[in-house]
Amino acid sequence: MTEQRSKILSSTPSVVLDGTAEQEPQLKDVWSRSGSTYRVRAGVLFVVNLLLFAGAGSFAFWLRSGERFAPALEGYGDLLRETFLSVRVAGYGGVSLGKLLLEPISVQDVPLQIPIVGLLMAALIAIPILVAILYRFWSAVPFVMVVGFLAVMPWLAITLLGSCVIASVRPFRTRFRFMSALLGLVPAVAYLVLAWVGTTDDVVGRIDPVDRIKFVAPWVMAIVAAALLFAIVLAIAKMVDYRPGTIAPLLAVMFGLPVALFEGYVGRDELYYRRLEKAHAAHFADFDASRPLEEAAAERWARRPTPHTSLRAIREVLETQWLLALAPELAPVKAESILTHHQSEFIAQCDWFLRYFPDSRYASNVVYLKAGARDTRVDPEEFRQSKWIRYYDDFPSVASWHSWRMVLVNSPDTLLSAAALLRLAQLEAQEGDVERAVGKLRTLINRFDRTKIASAQAQPPDDPLQGLLTRQRPELSLGISIDAVLLEAHSLYDLLTSNRDPLYGYEPLCGTRHPTDKFRFGLLDLVPRHAHYVANLETLRHRYPNCRIADNIELRIATAESSGERKIERLEACLRQFGDKDAAPEVLYRLGVAYRENSRADAGRESFSRLRRDHPDSIWARQASRYSAWPSNVQVSRAGP
Numbered sequence: 001m002t003e004q005r006s007k008i009l010s011s012t013p014s015v016v017l018d019g020t021a022e023q024e025p026q027l028k029d030v031w032s033r034s035g036s037t038y039r040v041r042a043g044v045l046f047v048v049n050l051l052l053f054a055g056a057g058s059f060a061f062w063l064r065s066g067e068r069f070a071p072a073l074e075g076y077g078d079l080l081r082e083t084f085l086s087v088r089v090a091g092y093g094g095v096s097l098g099k100l101l102l103e104p105i106s107v108q109d110v111p112l113q114i115p116i117v118g119l120l121m122a123a124l125i126a127i128p129i130l131v132a133i134l135y136r137f138w139s140a141v142p143f144v145m146v147v148g149f150l151a152v153m154p155w156l157a158i159t160l161l162g163s164c165v166i167a168s169v170r171p172f173r174t175r176f177r178f179m180s181a182l183l184g185l186v187p188a189v190a191y192l193v194l195a196w197v198g199t200t201d202d203v204v205g206r207i208d209p210v211d212r213i214k215f216v217a218p219w220v221m222a223i224v225a226a227a228l229l230f231a232i233v234l235a236i237a238k239m240v241d242y243r244p245g246t247i248a249p250l251l252a253v254m255f256g257l258p259v260a261l262f263e264g265y266v267g268r269d270e271l272y273y274r275r276l277e278k279a280h281a282a283h284f285a286d287f288d289a290s291r292p293l294e295e296a297a298a299e300r301w302a303r304r305p306t307p308h309t310s311l312r313a314i315r316e317v318l319e320t321q322w323l324l325a326l327a328p329e330l331a332p333v334k335a336e337s338i339l340t341h342h343q344s345e346f347i348a349q350c351d352w353f354l355r356y357f358p359d360s361r362y363a364s365n366v367v368y369l370k371a372g373a374r375d376t377r378v379d380p381e382e383f384r385q386s387k388w389i390r391y392y393d394d395f396p397s398v399a400s401w402h403s404w405r406m407v408l409v410n411s412p413d414t415l416l417s418a419a420a421l422l423r424l425a426q427l428e429a430q431e432g433d434v435e436r437a438v439g440k441l442r443t444l445i446n447r448f449d450r451t452k453i454a455s456a457q458a459q460p461p462d463d464p465l466q467g468l469l470t471r472q473r474p475e476l477s478l479g480i481s482i483d484a485v486l487l488e489a490h491s492l493y494d495l496l497t498s499n500r501d502p503l504y505g506y507e508p509l510c511g512t513r514h515p516t517d518k519f520r521f522g523l524l525d526l527v528p529r530h531a532h533y534v535a536n537l538e539t540l541r542h543r544y545p546n547c548r549i550a551d552n553i554e555l556r557i558a559t560a561e562s563s564g565e566r567k568i569e570r571l572e573a574c575l576r577q578f579g580d581k582d583a584a585p586e587v588l589y590r591l592g593v594a595y596r597e598n599s600r601a602d603a604g605r606e607s608f609s610r611l612r613r614d615h616p617d618s619i620w621a622r623q624a625s626r627y628s629a630w631p632s633n634v635q636v637s638r639a640g641p
Helices: 002-011 036-065 076-086 097-101 113-135 137-150 154-168 177-202 209-239 247-266 268-283 290-303 311-326 338-356 363-375 380-386 398-410 415-430 434-451 453-458 464-469 474-478 482-497 533-543 550-559 564-577 584-597 601-614 619-628
Strands: none
Touching: 036 097, 036 113, 036 137, 036 247, 076 154, 097 113, 097 209, 113 137, 113 154, 113 177, 113 209, 113 247, 137 154, 154 177, 177 209, 209 247, 247 268, 268 338, 268 363, 290 311, 311 338, 311 380, 338 363, 363 398, 363 415, 363 474, 398 415, 415 434, 415 474, 415 482, 434 482, 482 619, 533 550, 550 564, 550 584, 564 584, 584 601, 584 619, 601 619
16 A cells, blocks of 8 residues: 555656646656565565675686685785786786686687676676666665675776766766666776777787687677666666566576586586696796895895804805705605695695596596696706706606506597607606507607697688687697607607617616616616716716617717807717717707807708708608708707607
8 A cells, every 4th residue: 555655656746846847757766665565675686686796796706716705715805905906007917807818718718708708797797887777876886896806806896886876876877777877888898998908918919810809709798798788677677667676587697697608518627627727837837046045045144143154155055955845856865845745736636626527628638737747857957057946847757657548548549648658658668668668659650740630730720700619629728749749759769669789688778677686777767957967878888888879878978068069079979980870860960950059050051951861751850850940049948748
């Protein structure tokens, strides 16, 4: 009865002093009716809208970080402050909106992220503006706070606050509500444009035009979907005379559709795998430790009592401590090192992924990363010389054998299996099982050197639309170089098949591991980055005089020389002494590279020409052809899978 009376009173035109009736109706928003039942229903539906919107905000943060509820995170305040302060004028900063298209899931790798991000952003932008129009401005403030504090997008929240003012507060608002909504959308559009400009500066300028479409499409979709949402909600609201309940159904659709698309066609495993890739890069990224080492030494020197020990002495002690923490094999007593801790932590994350997502398309990738983590070592000589912490994983560990075997069994026709075949062959050769190692290398070469699978996968599709929607093969994100794998495979294959010694057998290559005999290392047991690598090579040369791998030993000693001129002298001597041996092609290649690096381009071309003439079928002749096309200042580094 009260509601009916309120409706009758509200439909009566109001009287002004000049006797004319005010034409503007009194029912302008949801809160205009004063009935208690109506107010309760409106309040309940308002809370439902807010909860649904909070879910959308939490989903937006989870999609960017993998964490479900931002305020529950340790260091949430620091995250919020970093997000607020790191955004540049272009709208692209450390954890800003632009990175939603790049990290952890890139729209380049998963094009379906385009509608997911577009619809989600449309909901985050449109709903607060609609609430401001239909529920009044103050009611939109909690929704803006959800964007700022749950979705952790403070700059978007500030923008939306201005949008809500324009859409619902005099003198900006208009009687035509849809026009008010579109005017309120203008600041949000400006924000999205700035985010797009920032992404262009940092990423899009370096990619092809098809992928540029992927970066602009979410923002266009967000703007169009927001305008469409305005039209539908405001039309329904007018038809029901601005009663509550018009926002909740469409909000549920705008929230539920991205979630459904993500769960059905992308999957949580995609998000957690991308986080795993990022964790791998964080754990095993090269790092310049010179400044932290200097700061730590200065701090320790300042805390020592008088008379002070010299800063240089403290720095040397600290450097030794760091080196032992990074490379535990150098320590007299075995202990857990920093590297071991990082390996254990990352392997635990890999095991978690495999336990919860055993059928994921990324399962083999995770096993590959796990195997690589077990093989990772720190280059101690590089740390001594330059204070850089550099990791390498091209010398496999026995602990990774099972993981490489899993990769080979589960992904036999991918680039992952090429890397697995190489690593397993290296491990089996070290153990003395040369026949099995040669068999795996032959399989690798026959399967991948002929088909050129990497080149075929890297070619863009002919149809641009297909390129826009096609999802990349999982292993391509690992950046495996098939050329580097084949180079190592050919080198090891030639070494094993050409060097069975009539006197020593494979002992100079593989060493001895008989239970009753003392262990003796072979050539394949030596790590090129070890501090005593050259000394061990010389020991090997004296232990097996006149063995068939003498040319390979001399080649490796020459290659380890740091002086360019000295390296050239030793390589020339090796070529004169072993010009007819199996190491000759690599000697010619290394000599050509050394000539070129020492500004002797003519001698380098002559060395490469001789290599291609005398050994046209060698993998090193192929490398020489590629190297000849590189700039003269390019430095050659050992590449691995």
